[in-house]
Amino acid sequence: MPRLMDMGLEKLRNMVLDMAELSQNTVSTSIDAYVQGRDLRDRIYSWSEELRMLQDEVSELAVELIARYQPVASDLRFIKSCMEVAYGFSRFGRYAHDISDVIGIFGDLSSCDRQSVKEAGSQAKDMIRLSIKAFTERDVELAGRLKKMDDVVDNIYLDFVKKSAHEREGNLKCVVSGTLILRYLERIADHATYVGETVPYIVSGERSARK
Amino acid sequence: MTLHLQTEEKQPLSREEILHPHRTLENSKVRTEDFDAWYGNNQVLKKLNIEVREHSVTAIIGPSGCGKSTLIRCLNRMHELVSRARTSGRVMLDGSDIYAKGVDPVTIRRRVGMVFQKPNPFPTMSVYDNVAAGLRLNGERNHSVLDRAVQQSLELAFLWDEVKGDLDKSGASLSGGQQQRLCIARALAVEPEVILMDEPCSALDPIATAKIEELIASIKGNYTVVIVTHNMQQAARVSDFTAFLYLGQLIEYGETTSLFENPVEELTERYLTGKFG
Numbered sequence: 001m002p003r004l005m006d007m008g009l010e011k012l013r014n015m016v017l018d019m020a021e022l023s024q025n026t027v028s029t030s031i032d033a034y035v036q037g038r039d040l041r042d043r044i045y046s047w048s049e050e051l052r053m054l055q056d057e058v059s060e061l062a063v064e065l066i067a068r069y070q071p072v073a074s075d076l077r078f079i080k081s082c083m084e085v086a087y088g089f090s091r092f093g094r095y096a097h098d099i100s101d102v103i104g105i106f107g108d109l110s111s112c113d114r115q116s117v118k119e120a121g122s123q124a125k126d127m128i129r130l131s132i133k134a135f136t137e138r139d140v141e142l143a144g145r146l147k148k149m150d151d152v153v154d155n156i157y158l159d160f161v162k163k164s165a166h167e168r169e170g171n172l173k174c175v176v177s178g179t180l181i182l183r184y185l186e187r188i189a190d191h192a193t194y195v196g197e198t199v200p201y202i203v204s205g206e207r208s209a210r211k
Numbered sequence: 212m213t214l215h216l217q218t219e220e221k222q223p224l225s226r227e228e229i230l231h232p233h234r235t236l237e238n239s240k241v242r243t244e245d246f247d248a249w250y251g252n253n254q255v256l257k258k259l260n261i262e263v264r265e266h267s268v269t270a271i272i273g274p275s276g277c278g279k280s281t282l283i284r285c286l287n288r289m290h291e292l293v294s295r296a297r298t299s300g301r302v303m304l305d306g307s308d309i310y311a312k313g314v315d316p317v318t319i320r321r322r323v324g325m326v327f328q329k330p331n332p333f334p335t336m337s338v339y340d341n342v343a344a345g346l347r348l349n350g351e352r353n354h355s356v357l358d359r360a361v362q363q364s365l366e367l368a369f370l371w372d373e374v375k376g377d378l379d380k381s382g383a384s385l386s387g388g389q390q391q392r393l394c395i396a397r398a399l400a401v402e403p404e405v406i407l408m409d410e411p412c413s414a415l416d417p418i419a420t421a422k423i424e425e426l427i428a429s430i431k432g433n434y435t436v437v438i439v440t441h442n443m444q445q446a447a448r449v450s451d452f453t454a455f456l457y458l459g460q461l462i463e464y465g466e467t468t469s470l471f472e473n474p475v476e477e478l479t480e481r482y483l484t485g486k487f488g
Contacts, residue, residue, distance in 0.1 A: 003484075003485050003486070005485075070443075070444045070447075071484075072443065072447070072471045072472070072483045072484065073471065073472065073473070073474050073479075073480045073483045073484050074480060074484060075484050076471070076472055077472065077473070204473075205472065205473030
């Protein structure tokens with residue numbers, strides 16, 4: 001027999017999955033727009049706002065479920081994780097918006113070497129896809145892969161910054177825009193890792209120490 | 212940025228440590244050792260090993276018939292008052308077996324008080340006499356000592372302000388919540404070390420329940436409280452440790468926060484989340 005709370009938990013899950021899809025599209029579109037030199041700020045801004053509103057709705061439903069049903073054990077862990085994951089998805093939207101803003105601020109960046117951004121962007125997109133899959137399927141093993149992938153993005157960002165710091169000759173516009181975008185991608189990768197960290201917590205209550 | 216900081220790897224807890232964290236506790240006040248209890252041929256507690264920490268609140272939860280009430284009735288030797296009831300194993304109070312030969316059960320019940328599900332003030336006695344009854348039974352006759360003890364106990368039970376002008380009124384004339392606090396004051400008056408509470412709020416409204424819960428929180432610094440409750444939210448609110456019993460066996464025991472957020476046993480998880488049976 002379904003419990004009264006089950007309907008609310010299902011609704012919460014669906015809202016988070018809606019956010020997952022939208023946040024994945026938002027980040028993907030912003031990275032592709034940068035690579036293609038297209039200014040899609042308005043569209044990405046509206047999606048990121050939608051994600052922010054959806055995050056509020058997730059929080060409200062989560063609080064309502066806690067207030068009405070006093071969930072415990074795996075129910076409580078799932079609700080708590082949905083709030084964390086929804087925050088992560090909302091941050092994806094915010095960073096995607098920041099990436100799209102770079103084009104607005106710096107204009108044409110077609111002369112810049114965009115290889116690092118392409119690599120980090122591709123890795124970040126994979127991480128988002130993987131984190132959503134791990135969360136949806138409660139796949140602890142899959143979620144465990146995210147930390148190593150995060151290291152890859154961190155290293156691309158650090159290498160770019162170090163290289164830029166030692167370069168005397170260089171296009172300032174390319175250096176600053178590249179640094180900003182890689183920084184946003186590095187944060188997106190962090191949040192994808194955090195989404196993954198909720199999986200073992202939901203499944204068994206295991207909390208991994210955050211670096 | 213998550214790049215350079217090293218984190219110290221903690222040694223994971225063993226399954227035994229997770230399931231029985233109480234074994235690592237210091238200051239245990241009450242401890243059962245391979246304890247069994249029967250009503251006639253019906254065994255209601257099976258090889259129970261549980262440790263109650265001093266100056267803490269321990270909640271006993273579990274479905275009806277799991278042995279919760281029997282367990283606490285064994286902790287002050289009230290179980291044996293039922294005909295054909297018997298026990299085996301030991302219950303250690305401050306390291307001494309309360310079931311050892313020659314131990315006077317009345318002395319044990321003085322040290323380990325009990326508050327019942329239904330408020331049961333002595334109906335023919337006044338509020339004052341209800342609280343003073345235990346002390347008088349112990350031979351106390353000094354009026355000023357009795358006055359002081361009655362006031363102190365009623366204050367501890369958060370009842371003094373409500374009844375100080377009506378100490379001569381019958382205890383039975385109080386509201387249900389007040390009667391239950393009167394019973395707690397009566398139990399506190401003889402200065403027990405442990406207070407057992409068997410569903411103390413099940414007959415009370417939410418306001419009266421909240422007062423009892425606040426009372427429990429306020430006395431635990433000086434007493435050891437064991438509470439049986441069907442209300443899991445109440446267990447989560449008031450207790451420091453929670454034990455989950457099922458069919459007379461201890462399934463899981465641990466810190467309340469941890470047990471309610473992350474139970475180790477599947478059976479506990481199912482019971483807590485209402486996916487039971």
